[in-house]
């Protein structure tokens with residue numbers, strides 16, 4: 001097995017360029033198609049659900065979230081917070097409501113969180129923002145039947161950082177029932193020397209304190225009752241898949257956590273999450289089942 005520590009810069013950068021590993025399209029086309037799919041799905045969701053857009057969760061201009069509200073009147077209303085991907089430097093909440101399409105029909109509230117991507121935000125800022133967004137959501141929606149997280153790519157990293165929060169400095173302790181971590185990065189050290197870090201400008205110290213792989217004991221303390229699904233795409237690069245496998249193993253080996261590793265067939269880094277617009281998609285079904293809504 002090759003180790004990232006032994007890789008030359010160009011090989012490491014290829015491993016951390018998800019668009020180069022799709023079997024469906026060229027690198028440029030798969031990113032264009034990804035953005036289009038997210039935008040179209042989000043527009044559809046906005047047509048189907050009632051929405052509360054740009055709800056502030058903090059003082060900052062970028063500290064806003066979008067809520068997709070189901071039209072059902074059930075008392076059992078779970079809420080999923082979605083954290084978008086894009087290497088902490090692309091995308092926004094504005095094209096991140098797509099997964100609400102099948103979920104609002106089933107009576108699930110979906111919240112798409114915005115955060116300040118680089119270069120405006122840095123890693124510490126983004127992690128602080130998404131943590132505060134969770135606190136704000138549970139304060140506003142105290143009547144929900146369960147809180148869930150879903151994150152893609154960099155958003156899966158942020159979701160894992162939320163699970164690893166020491167909530168003692170906050171006013172509340174969120175009880176997160178389940179988390180879907182999709183094609184994420186959990187050890188930031190391998191990207192330090194790559195193009196990904198150019199706008200982020202992380203030092204080794206910043207990368208270490210923001211790596212979920214370093215915070216597994218804290219996750220065990222804070223999120224012991226949370227079902228965790230670590231999902232990876234079949235054609236994610238070997239280093240991306242290793243990130244999921246290693247994080248899964250680290251969580252699993254602490255004992256007492258309910259963790260599963262999902263290797264999703266016929267998917268790449270992008271359509272593994274795009275397909276959440278489809279109610280029949282394997283991960284949508286898993287998420288609904290976890291929430292007791294299948």
Ligand SMILES: N[C@@H](CC(=O)c1ccccc1NC=O)C(=O)O
Nearest residue numbers: 017018019020085086087090153
């Ligand atoms: N250089 C990256 C770019 C990338 O990851 C990306 C670009 C635009 C929108 C989303 C992206 N990634 C994942 O959500 C790549 O090779 O895929």
